Amino acid sequence: MRTSPALRAAALATTVLLPLVGCSDGGDGGSGSTTPSAASTAAPTATAGKLTSQKLDWKPCPAPSAAQGTSTSPSPLPGGTAWECSFMDVPLDYADPDGRTIELALIRAAAKGRDRRIGSLIFNFGGPGASGVATLPSFGTDYDTLRTRYDLVSFDPRGVGRSEGVECSDDETLDARYEKDGTPDDAEEEKAFAEDQKAYVADCEKNSGDELRYVGTTNAARDMDLLRQVLGDDKLYYFGISYGTELGGVYAHLYPKNVGRAVLDAVVDPTQDALESSLGQAEGFQLALDNFTADCAGRDDCKLPGATSQEVQDWIAALLAKLEKKPVPGLGERELTQTQATTGIAAALYSKETWPLLEQGLDEADGGNGGLLLALADSLNGRSEDGRYDNSNAANAAVNCADSKQRFTLEQTRKALPRFREASPVFGDYLGWGLMSCTGWPVAGAWETPDVSAPGSAPILVIGNTGDPATPYAGAKAMAAELGKGVGIELTYKGEGHGAYNGGSACVQKAVDGYLLEGRVPESGTVCR
Secondary structure, three states, X not given: OOOOHHHHHHHHOOOOOOHHHOOOOOOOOOOOOOXXXXXXXXXXXXXXXXXXXXXXXXXXXXXXXXXXXXOOOOOXXXXXOOOEEEEEEEEOOOOOOOOOEEEEEEEEEOOOOOOOOOEEEEEEOOOOOOOHHHHHHHHHHHHOOHHHOEEEEEEOOOOOOOXXXXXXXXXXXXHHHHHOOOOOOOHHHHHHHHHHHHHHHHHHHHHHOOOHHHOOHHHHHHHHHHHHHHOOOOOEEEEEEOHXXXXXXXXXXXXXXXXXXEEEEXXXXXXXXXXXXXXXXXXXXXXXXXXXXXXXXXOOOOOOOOOOHHHHHHHHHHHHXXXXXOOEEOOOOOEEOHHHHHHHHHHHOOOHHHHHHHHHHHHHHHOXXXXXXXXXXXXXXXXXXXXXXXXXXXXXXXXXXXXXXXXXXXXXXXXXXHHHHHHOOOOHHHHHHHHHHXXXXXEOOOEXXXXXXXXXXXXXXXXXXXXXXXXXXXXXXXXXXXXXXXXXXXXXXXXXXXXXXXXXXXXXXXXXXXXXXXXXXXXXXXXXX
């Protein structure tokens, strides 16, 4: 079964979600690691030495690799402009800028007119773990207006895709992992869950141990400043989505004087620790589910039973309970389990456009056909139709655990579960058990929460969506405040889905385009619908 490109693109632009990669920035937790992250060993604004003078060799893009997650080369843009790809060398360790280097994969589409060209607009689509090289072309037409004055540029951050992509478990092992119960109910299931987490971490250390301490957000921000210089820009022009907003905030903190114009859309709250962040996501996905079920209950043609939003949700909860006891046939020989069904529901809540798929998938699963919900889950897990996984979830775990100091024990996780269940009856356990995703990681995290204060920076446009499930609306206000007075410019979109610029609001697009193309800074507090 084919999954819509829009859903796959939305899934790539996620923040921390899945239980196996649910570790996010936080404070001190339980069992720690012994190897420090490289972010704590290099100078705050470490330089890249002689690499600033390297020349990029742009060529037609090859077909993406399995780690990048798509199968075909990007098609030309309207008007015939072709996508070009290249590689840039960066220091593995910025504390040793003249030592070992690694390659970052890059992609660009040239600006339409050179006479009014401002520079390169660099995109990061989130995750962490999303391949910018694979994702940017799928959004190319959405950013066509911005290409009137910018080269559109993205990259695979270190550890992602073709940029020394982190490797953990093989495809067969991942299939088995995702089929297991991600919400244990008793001591035996808890033991199996913990053992599975331990085995996954061991695979990551075995296959990518030498690189794990270098893949954190601080080094990604340093890479972006090197990219800015190599592209020939005096200032950074940036569009960060989801986790890309955290990356942009960290960049602004490290290099405030280098910020030109920057947009942060679908904003991660930089003030929340791992527990608060995960609870916020539980509340965010519950809000999205509330909106979906209210829409369904209000339509005569909804396939799901229930006259009210709560009745529809009760039916969904009952379906998930049935799937825990008895999975239904999915795709090929694979079955739809309770955990996979919950993942599929979450995937479809990223965009209102995929609500019809969610409705259909739930109805079919109740009838014994779990194919559609499993396909939705695959889209978020990074699994292609041929059974190969991209490395987005492996990179997600590696980056999050290199960033965050917090490590949760089994007992700490159990203690937190009631708060998660209160936040969301459907997603509470699912996200609560995700707190253990960094437990046992071989690299110690760099921070409790990221510092994004950026005194002296140019204004940065921060956009929050009131209906965003993955990065709840409150994060935008927190980010704007942390960036500092006169730096964080808050814009609110009263809509649904993850992100705002591509949400269909002419008001949002006009504000963003005016800012990036002409330098018109919106009034902070502007509200769009």
